[in-house]
Amino acid sequence: FVVAAFASAILxxxxxxxxxxxxxxxxxxxxVAGQLHLRRVVACAVFGAVLLLASDLFARTLLPPQELPIGIVTSSIGAFFVVSMLINNRL
Structure with missing residues (x-):
């Protein structure tokens, strides 16, 4: 667990x-895709592209005269995801 946490932090x-x-x-x-690797790889590519595109669009349109860094949007989504996974695993 500690090694995985450090690897994630380094990444x-x-x-x-x-x-x-x-x-x-x-x-x-x-x-969504199940355990088959081919479906999961395709789903990862599509979901990743959609998430980054939606984050970029949201970052560009949230504050019209200026642009919000996309890292703020993706880190907010990621923080929500990690907290929800921790809550679901605890229950």
Whole structure:
């Protein structure tokens, strides 16, 4: 658990908070696509693209005269996802 937490922290530190999407999307894709790897890879690609596109559109339109950094939007979504996973695993 500790090694996985440090690996995740290093990934986010190196790649930025958009890299957090790569940690979050496979969990969502597994629920939709099932256990077959081919379906899951396709679902990860589609979900990741849709999430980043939606985050970018939201970041550009939230404050019209200026642009919000996309990292703020993706980290907010990621924080909500981690908290919801912790709550679901605790129950």
């Amino acid at each position: 986010v530190a190196v790649a930025g908070v958009i890299g957090f999407v790569g940690l979050m999307i496979p969990h969502l894709a597994r629920r």
